Every structure is written in C-alpha cells, then in structure tokens.
Amino acid sequence: MAGLELLSDQGYRLDGRKATELRKVQARMGVFAQADGSAYMEQGNTKALAVVYGPHEVRGSRSKSLHDRAVINCQYSMATFSTAERKRRPHGDRKSSEMSLHLKQTFEAAVLTQLYPRSQIDIYVKILQSDGGNYSACVNAATLALVDAGIPMRDYVCACTAGFVEDTPLADLCHAEESGGGTTLSLALLPRSENIALVQMDARLHQDHLPALMEAAMEACKGLSKVLDSVVRQHLQEVSVQTRE
Amino acid sequence: MLKSKTFVKKTRSGSVLKIVREHYLRDDIWCGSEICSECKDESPVLQRDACIESNLCPFPHYLIPDTNVVLHQIDILEDPLIRNVIILQTVLQEVRHRSAPVYKRIKDAIHDKEKHFYTFTNEHHRDTFIEREQNESANDRNDRAIRVSAKWYTEHLSRSQSGAELRVVLLTNDRSNREKAEQIGVIAYRCEEYIKSLIGNPELVDRLALTSDDQNEISGSKLLFPEHLPLSKIQAGIKSGTFLQGSFRASTDNYLEATVFIHGEGDKTTEVLLQGLQNLNRAVHQDVVAVELFPKERWVAPSSVVLQDDQQNDEDTEEEEAEKKLKSPVLDTTMLKPTGRVVGIIKRNWRPFCGMLNQSQIKESTRHLFTPADRRIPRIRIETRQASSLVGQRIIVAIDGWPRNSRYPNGHFVRNLGGAGDKETETEVLLLEHDVPHQPFSQTVLSFLPKMPWSVTEEDLKVRADLRHLCVCSVDPPGCTDIDDALHCRELDNGNLEVGVHIADVSHFIRPGNALDQEAASRGTTVYLCGKRIDMVPELLSSNLCSLRSNVERLAFSCIWEMNHNAEIINTRFTKSVINSKASLTYAEAQMRIDDSSMNDDVTKSLRGLNMLAKILKARRIEKGALTLSSPEVRFHMDSETHDPIDLQTKELKDTNSMVEEFMLLANISVAQKIYEEFSECALLRKHPAPPPSNYDILIKAAKSKDLVIRTDSAKALADSLNEATLENFLYFNTLLRILATRCMMQAVYFCSGMDSDFHHYGLASPIYTHFTSPIRRYSDIIVHRLLAVAIHADSTYPDLMDKHKQSALCNNLNYRHKMAQYAQRASVAFHTQLFFKSKGILNEEGFILFVRKNAIIILIPKFGLEGTVFFENKDKPGPRLSFDSEGPTLTVEEQHTFHIFDKVKVTISLDASNIQHQKIRMALLEPVIPGVSVQLPEPEPEAKKQKLDR
C-alpha cells in the first residue's frame, strides 16, 4: 500500500479540500513600479510573479516583427529555491522553453495583438515557489500583469489544472496530487466565451473520462476568474483612491 | 468555491527534505450522529439508540478505538455485535500505513451499512486539528489527537438536548493514554475490559487478540528464544553484508527445519538451511527474515527425517532430543548446504489459519493448542472457553505474537467453519488455504453490472457487425452455463469457407478500473471445484449476459477467417459483433449430428465443415511438433440431491472436443499475432518454456527399461518418439509414458511482451500464443480483448493497459491465481475421492507402477485416474529389507521381488482417517505376494481398529 490516499472515502483530499474546491488564491497587482505591468499570484503554495513590458518596438532583428499584429515574447523561469529540492535551473532548459512556448500560445489567443502591428509585448514570469499547477499560476499572474499594463484582451485568461482519482475529477491539483500518478489536465480558458486558449494533458486518459475532467477544469477556471475579477476591481479602487488624493 | 477563503491555513514540515504542504481546516465536517441538532448532516451514520448491554457503560454510547485497538482487535470490531463506532481519520491513516490487510478490513466494515461505522475527518476539522508540539513524538501527537477528538465528541454530543445521556467511550490499551484521557473527562477503557463487560456475549471474548502484557502472563518466564534485532540494526547488517534478507519457507515434513530463499542478483537465489527451534527463532512460513550465515564447518546436508510436532502438552520445554535426530553424519560434502540462523523478522506474513483444536488435557483449562491444516505453520496457543464445542470443528485462528519465552505463538479464535469432514466446511478450508477469493461479490462490485432487463440496443448495432443471421452454435461439456465461445462455418460464393469463432464480449460489460474490473483482476480466474464453481465475474454476466446461449442476442468479439478447403488461412478479420446462437450442444450431441447422415440442417453442415477443417489443422499442428500429452483426469458423477460423488469416471475425449479446441487454438494464435504486431511492448501473451534436458531423465530411463528410445532434443522428436513408443499387449503403456512426459513439462505462464524475449509455446509448437477465448473465466482474456479492441479501433485505451510494468505485475498475479486454482482443484478432487472411497469401503484394484522410490512405489489406478503410494516402511515395526537401484530405477524387497517401473500390481484401496485433518487414500500391496509385506485378500479388520486407538 504505497503512495498517498489522494481522496478519502469521505471525499476529502490530502489537504482537506473537497474534490471541486480550489486552493486559497491571493493576488496583488502593480508590484513593480519600473515595469509597464506586474502582478504577484499565490495559488495555495504555488507563487508566481509576472512582469509585462510593452507594447514597444521590436528589439533585435527586425525580421521578427509582424506587419499586422504584435509579437508576444514569453519567458518562463523557476527560482532555484522554488522546490523542496534546491537545484540550479539554467535558463532555456527544455522544460522552461516548452512552458514559455505554451504561455506564448495562450496569450496570442487572448491579447488583441492586431491593435499593435510591428510591435512587441514581453511577458516574464517566474515561479517563486512551486506546489503544483505552475502553468496555471503563471497564466493567471500574467493575465493580471497584462491588465495592469493596460493591454487590451478579449477576456481574462484563467488557467487551472484538474486531475482524476477513482472516477472523481479533482480541481486545482497540488504537487502531491500531480505526482500521484494520475493524469493532469491544464486548461487555459477565456471564461466569458468559454473559448479554450490552451489545453494540455501529459498522460493517457480513458476517453470516457475526458468530458468530466474538462468540465471540472472549466468550472475551476470560472471560479478563478471571479477571484481575478475581484482582485482587478479592488486594485482599481485603490488606484483611483490614490490618484484622487 | 469562494469557501476556500474562509479556511485557516497551516503548514507542516517533513524531515529531510523540507516539504511544505497546505492543510485546510474546515467547519463543515459533521459529527455523524442522529441525535445531533447542530450539524447539518443529511444522512447521519451513528444511530440514536446505540445500545449494547455492558456492565461498565450502562448508557448508550459510541466507541472510539485507538490505532492499536483497530490493528490488533479487528476481529472484534468486525463482529456484527459491535456497531456505532467512530473511526478517526488519524487512526485510519495510521492503520493504512502499518497494515494493508487490516486497513482493507476496517474499510469494508466502514462501508457496511449495518455496522454504523463513521469516519470522522478530525485532521481537517477546525476544532480537533492539533499541531505537533516541540519534543513530541509523532505517536504521542496522534494519541493526543485521538484524545482531543474524543473530548470534542463528548462535549459536542452533550450539547444536543435530545441525547443528554449519549456518551463516547475511548478504547485504548495504552495506560498513559487512558489516564490522560480520563483527566480531560473522556471515558476510556481497555479493549479487554470493555469486551468482557458486555453482557450475554461470552464468545466475543475468545476473539480478543492477546496484547503483549497478557502474553507475558501466559508463558513461563524462561526465555526460550534469542531476541530479534530491531529493524535499524537489521538494515545496517544487510547493508554491510553480515545478514541476508530472504523469505522463510518452513519444511512440510520436518517442523525443525526450514529454508530461507535469498534473492541474489538477476534470477539467482541462494538457499540457506535452518535447523532447530533456536535457529528458526520464531519465524513462521512466508515471513521475510534476516539470517546470519554460519561458518562453513557448520554447514550440513538437509536431513531426510520426517518429524511432526505432535507433543501433547503445551509445556515450554526444549526439544533437545528431537533436534538430535537432525544430526546425521554426512560423507558427501557436495550435499552440504549453507546454514544459518534467524536474527530478526523484517516482515511478518501472518494470515488467518485454518485448522483444528487439540483440547487441553486439563479439563478446566482455557488454553489450548491449535494445529493448522498447513503443516508448515507451527501450532498456535489460543485461549477459549468454548473448547468442548470446537473439538472436531474446522476453525480459523489468527496469530497475535510470539514472545521469547513461549514455545508456541499465541493467537486467538476467529471463526468456526463447521464440522471437519463436512463437505461445505472442507471446501471452505481448501479455498481459504489456497487463497482463492470466494466471498460473495460486494455491493460496490455489483453496482457496476448492467441494469436489467438488458438487451442489444440500436447503439450496439451501429458499431458492431450484425452476424445474427449466421448459423452460429456452441459446443461445450454437459451442464455448462458459462458459454464463452461459439462457432460457425459456411461456404462462400467463391468456394472458400468462412469460419468464425465468436467469443463473449466481456470487456464490453467490464470497464477498466471500476470496482468490478478490480475484483475480476484480483480473482484472476474462475475456480472449478467438484460440484462448485467460484466465479470470477458475478453470475449475471457469467451465466447470463455474457453466456452465448442459444436463441438470444448476445454481444461477441468475433475472429473470422476465410479459408480454403485445405484449411489454409486466406485472410483474418476481427470485429465486435452481435450474434444469435442457433444451438447450444454438448460434445456428444455435436458428434451425433456429424455422424448421423440423415441430418442435413445448417447447424449440422456447419459442424461437418468445422470438423473437416479441424482435422487438417490438427494434423498440421502435430506435424510441426505439438505435443499431445495425457494426464489422468477424473470426473465425478454427483448425486443430484446430496451432491455426494457416486461414481468416478475418467474423461473421455470425442472428436468434437478436439474440433472446438483446434479453433480456439487458432483464434488464440491469430489474436496473439495481431496484438503483438500492434503493441510490441505491452501485449499480454502466454508462453510455455522448453523444459531443461535433465527434466526428461526419468522419462528416458522409464522408456529404456522397456528397450525403447525417447528422443527429447526437440518437441517434434519427443512427439514422434512418443507416438512410436508402443508395446504389444500393453495398450496402456503409451498413456503411461505420456503421463510421465507431462510431469517433465514446465508451467505455462502469462507475460508481457515488453518484458521478455522468449515467446515460444513449447507444448503447442507455436512461436506466439495468448488467451482470447475464455474471457468469462480468465482475466487474461479480458486484457487481450481490450488490446485487440484498441488495435481494431473498437475501443479506447487507458494508461494501465499500455504500462508494461503494471501489466507485468498483473501477469504475476494471474500466474499465481492460476496456480492456486489448480492446487485447489486438485485438493477438491482428492477430497471427493476420499468421500467416494469412504462410501465404497475397501476396494481391490489393478494398477501400474508410475515411479519407484527409495522406500515406496507410486501406483496409478487407471480406472479411477488415482495415484497412491505403497510404503514399505512402517513406523511401528521394523521394515523389510529394501535395496534401491537408482539406475533402473528398481526396488528389491526382502530379496524376493524386484519392482520395476510400469509393473502391473494389485492393491487394496481404503480411506485412512486416522488423522482427521489429513485424511488420505491408503494403498496396500496385494499382488505380487511378498510374505510380511503384502496384505491378504480378506481385509485385515484389526488394522483398522488399531488405527482408531492410535488417534
């Protein structure tokens, strides 16, 4: 009987949540003054920082620029101290490049890039502490940072993971649940239109189970979007109060 | 979702790696009691009137057992009398961590609605979660958590107006825990105390496991055994190489001897011989132990003495005398084996044991010795007040512990199975002893069955080939209700033949990963005993929805070939289908139709076509070197009312038997090729390794004694030489040879193609093979069906199916279950043979010598397919002079008669019931007559009487 019991018979997960409950979310916008936009995001113990520069002129070779829309440049990294085991994480390792690419694809789908032809938007995200759902924390943080930078988007992009244990879909997996052997589905959603910006699954799953899992992930994303929305509104209120003073 | 914000968050840290985990505390965890008005529990588990009469607790109460009580007294908790128990999450987690079997049992109890067991998730409850304090051990913290929860319950329940007198009672055997609980106002008792206080249930006391305190009281203070080293020292020792880790196998014949198998690198295993109680040091069969090797000077050869632990008293004496017998001078140094002693136990593998009670000679004594049915298990001391009613009964006993000062392990009574010799009881015993899961299917498992009434739907027809119009029929043994295969054959317009094998589509009903699937995977196979069948899948599937009965629509998985009249395959097609069998025939009925030239209906024509092709296929297979071996199989004619065996009959084979078999083989081979082609890494296949040449020695020697040569360099050579090996006026000789050849073979096994490179099936002379044709009764076939379904895009895949390691683990279980099922089957045949001979009295029969041993000959009675041993040595009197020649092999008795293999002899057969737990068929020599050795024809009555006295 190795391993952890991910879902007890009473319906509680390792950390005491029920199957559909999200982890505690905390977020702050505008954490850096120098950047055009920035945000800090906590989903449980996963903590991410996102910084946005731009839109600005395309740096480096001009050949990268597109005549009809903006280029989105994403860079993902993990802090050396972000996991229990401390290791050096060089920039540009396979995992980070893959993650950077995924983020780029996600935001190309959400940002109204055609408003800024021949320009570039940089999104830098760093995982400060990792406890599962790195991708989703990054997406959510970057969304807030983009909002902070005032870059128009179709909708919030909300991301969340979902997994499958004994016929029950679990929302917002923590690290222990992710490594528990099951399938993890990461979903980035534009909640109002229910358009999917990106969906990713890293292990096999029986086809019969996919709809239930997607449903769980969608619900989780929608839940998150409410939180993000309240964070944005609160931030705006604070800012407007400040400017009035 | 926003609810999560209201949670308080705490973190806890691990040891080496700093692992930070979130821990949410909740305010929506209910107490689960019917009387509670505060909680908003919709269906509370704990009853309002939790009444159980007790001297100590005259008020209604709920029980809260601590971890050790659950671990050790699970037999008590499982009793139907014990209800309304609160199992704390802390306790459940600790149990899960410490014992998988107990964890499963307590979970089953929790799921049982009658039991009213409630799991309280105290670790996530706002009021009952506690953090570990500085300098507090994990155990102490958990004990405290249990007390805090008990206190919470005490206060929580007292707040509800309606149930002011309902209390909770903490059961703990830890004295300090109990004192601390009482200090904070929680009622706490020791488990024994509480159980003994229950009024009117004396038998429950017997099921109490002894705790270590009690164990010391029972046995004398003298230490009989060396101590066991703690695990940390053992691990250090194993690392440094001073100790070796291995599995402990006790000897069946000698209670003072055991072997430890040590797995070295690769497949290499070393055997270490252990002799004497001190060196065995309380290890029990199948424990994982650490041993220390003795220096080479102390290495010995295994003694060939048969020693049974049959002392009548349970004194803790030392058996110096018996141990002396072990020491025999050894001249041949190559026979020496490494010896050693057990220094510690790494893992106990105790299970509940079946057996019988030896009532103590002291009339008033409540302590008795229990003799397990398995000779490798030591006798167990138990305490019971109902000894007189348990004598002559088969009972189950569990071991609680084996202290250093006790000659025998201590245990407790678990369950009475029924009278010894009783058919039901004995069947139960042999199922338990062979680890055959045979409990009725649980509600969870049954919940995954299709809802009745079931019928083929439009949806099914859309995705399946509609083969209802084909003239499909099934051919099976009489009385078969789980029909998993059906056949058809018809002529195509181009003159070729179309042959279809249709297999029940079990994987349509059993979906991967659900409880029904897990249960079937764990059972692995249906077990057929005499007059009883233990199904792998619930009866609704096995005998109804999956059974391809005639004149009903059934789902099938079909393998369809186009063949020419030479039985050469032109193409093969696999499809999920719907069929409607036109006839369910027995082998005899099918044979009759084929032979009866006046019958010319479609079914008969189909059968004739199949029969014709099967003969060609068989000839071709034999040409390639497939073996036709023989084993004496017996079948009982059962009395339809009493289910007693009334007659024995050896199996008879008809053409139609081999007809069906031939097409099953063909389907299996075709499917094996297909799934291996598609999934080279994770196809589930079956192989039959060629035996090592030395296995054939006995067969070659036996043939040589009749001046015949058996060539064994290839399966083909073996098959051919077996065919040629016949003797005039000794018709049965060839069958005897084939029986011997069967004994030389290896076991066929399932394996995962990604984990092995040798796929050859020796017996069938096929380069690849699998099992596809019996999914109702074999789980391997269900997996093969799933693989094939994925290969033809009829179904989707799932991760475990594609994981070669998981599949390999599954194969291991299937191989184990098949082996155990075979043993159980043999044991069942043996038991029914005994019943048969019990009713027949003493019989005189002719037989042939199958093996010649040093002190015995083994005889096969063809009439009954029965094998028995005639011993020439006797415990009580000096044996006859014997001289054994291993070259022949021959055995000369009293220098008068020499026995050769295959000699015809006459024996008397009777039932030896002198040992009620191990009844056996006894054979004695009638002819040839050897004075003083053979028995006389008029049966020796006195002998039988004498045996009774011996008992």
Ligand SMILES: [Zn+2]
């Ligand atoms: Zn309550």
